[in-house]
Amino acid sequence: MFDSIIVVNLVYLVAAVLFIFGLKMLAYPRSAVHGNLVSSLGMLIAVVVTFYLIFADGTASWAGWLLIAIGLIVGTVIGVLLAVKVEMTQMPQLVALFNGLGGGASVLVAGAELIGLTDAEATADVMLATGLSGLIGTVTFWGSLVAFGKLQEIDWFEKPLPIPAPQAFNAVLGVLLIVLMITMASTGMGWPYLVIFLLASVLGFTLVMPIGGADMPVVIALLNSYSGLAAAATGFVIDNNVLIIAGSLVGASGIILTQIMCKAMNRSLLSVLFGSMQTGGGPAGADNELYATVRSTSADDIAMILENAQRVVFVPGYGLAVAQAQHAVRDLANILRDRGTEIEYAIHPVAGRMPGHMNVLLAEADVPYEQLKEMDEINPTLNQVDVAIVIGANDVVNPLANTDPNSPIAGMPIIEVEKARTVIVIKRSLSPGFAKIPNPLFAAENTLMYFSDGKKAVLDIVTAMKEL
Structure with missing residues (x-):
């Protein structure tokens, strides 16, 4: 079994190296297509090895394997349809949805792992990582849906929030969420996770709703980073090295891209997050x-x-x-x-x-x-x-x-x-x-x-x- 784990970790390392090389190739238009293929190969390797671990562990029932098969089939069908049907003009909306789905997946995986934790396994670091995954993943999910709505020019998402002081409201939510994560880490109790999900859902809306459409390139890059950070936190929860590495790469590259976007607009990240772009006006005529x-x-x-x-x-x-x-x-x-x-x-x-x-x-x-x-x-x-x-x-x-x-x-x-x-x-x-x-x-x-x-x-x- 020891040798098997060593081989698995080495294969995970190969997958991580492919992610890094693929990401590097994506930085240049001429090599971007090959970079995408290299990264996809890395993910295929990681998925196959993960299936091997599930099979070797012997804990998955036939019902579990059936759910995995259904997930693969449904995901493949949806992916193919999106690749064929979505126009290039709708690509920003699709990227926003991908960011949100990544965050939502992290929330569900971390929550499922939390349900199966024993008292001995519910250590402070695991509970803190679970709370972070729930917080960041939920904010990413709902924030990305709002970004999708703005990009799709749905009227409801252009309306101002019915909150007199949204920044103060968000600050209060942030403090409550930090307290809940500390409670999870210090007590080992799982009930705060549900409250974190509910409050973070509200925060996802209130953070992104006030941001203007002109700032959507920055928001998409930032939400992409959030989805990576949520995945990395989930990797710590389920003790999966390749997920930690992949999530960290996405998180870091998203932050770098966010900084590039802010520089291109001559705006600070704080001005984007805590206020929409001031619109111009002038005298009639x-x-x-x-x-x-x-x-x-x-x-x-x-x-x-x-x-x-x-x-x-x-x-x-x-x-x-x-x-x-x-x-x-x-x-x-x-x-x-x-x-x-x-x-x-x-x-x-x-x-x-x-x-x-x-x-x-x-x-x-x-x-x-x-x-x-x-x-x-x-x-x-x-x-x-x-x-x-x-x-x-x-x-x-x-x-x-x-x-x-x-x-x-x-x-x-x-x-x-x-x-x-x-x-x-x-x-x-x-x-x-x-x-x-x-x-x-x-x-x-x-x-x-x-x-x-x-x-x-x-x-x-x-x-x-x-x-x-």
């Missing part, structure tokens, strides 16, 4: 005055401008995702490339509704990885760009971030498209972005507005290019 010099254009005019362009940069935003225009943009880029034009895509870290949203959409359309440029890489050379085409982006190209210290987005790093010789903005209307503020870029001397659905607009430009 202020927007009309600003947009008095807006110039609109047509597909034919854009085609003539692009015909002589040596360097063109596309700036995708959430509007591109909604219009599902990524394939049309690729077709336009290919036409320009065949005519000798240099093509690049400027990617803002928080463009879209989840980290890497634009990268995923463009990768789906087989856009070459080398054409994707980070914001810091593209900004210094934008004054050498002939045409910058903004598709569905708003706040991430708003010059007010650099020029107005009183703006809600003041100091937020943006893609400085206004430096390009010509800027073409494809947008349905002059409506503001998430920050609810006007965008002076639309009225700039070198900007032309093409008012249309993103996909239709690009297809019309493609048609006009072919007719030249």
Whole structure:
């Protein structure tokens, strides 16, 4: 039996190494697909070894194995359906659900283990880990459902909480939850776990509900980290090393990604968690005055401008995702490339509704990885760009971030498209972005507005290019 445990732990170690290498490969677009496969192989190995442990232990009944089989079948069917049916534009909502399901699974596993603990096994460290798993997992589950509702633009999730002082309310809940976890650890009693679940369910709602839609990329990254921390705590509860390692990797990478998102928005994590992004406002008619010099254009005019362009940069935003225009943009880029034009895509870290949203959409359309440029890489050379085409982006190209210290987005790093010789903005209307503020870029001397659905607009430009 001793030798068997050594082999199992060594195989778990192999799985953990595959997780680490897979995660490293996911950091680069060119190797991301292989990284996903490597990580999946690691998880397959971990699952197979866990099944072996259950079988070798001999405690699982036929009913237990039946439940495992049902779970595998149901999970496989749901996974396949989601992979086939979910559009790339719905990927942020799907990621939010995945985060929530990870947290919910940790709560159920830790709770099931708690029921089977003997008095001798209910040590302080085990009970504390169980309480942490219940707290973090529950907050992740319900918070992720709220994030899903906001991303899905369900009206109920946009309403303010009927609580006069939500931050103070959350602080009280936090103190009560800490007291309950200490009670579990010091007494070895399991009843506080149910209370932790109930209070943490409320906390999951009250923490995420006040956060604005503009902050959802940060929230998704943070909830992803929470799901990893919940899994790591559950690993301590059931004494599973590979779960501890995998959860720690997810937790750490989620925190790092959260910091990157906050930096990209020039916001602190505390300002995201304890208050929504301040929305802009102004005197009546202020927007009309600003947009008095807006110039609109047509597909034919854009085609003539692009015909002589040596360097063109596309700036995708959430509007591109909604219009599902990524394939049309690729077709336009290919036409320009065949005519000798240099093509690049400027990617803002928080463009879209989840980290890497634009990268995923463009990768789906087989856009070459080398054409994707980070914001810091593209900004210094934008004054050498002939045409910058903004598709569905708003706040991430708003010059007010650099020029107005009183703006809600003041100091937020943006893609400085206004430096390009010509800027073409494809947008349905002059409506503001998430920050609810006007965008002076639309009225700039070198900007032309093409008012249309993103996909239709690009297809019309493609048609006009072919007719030249």
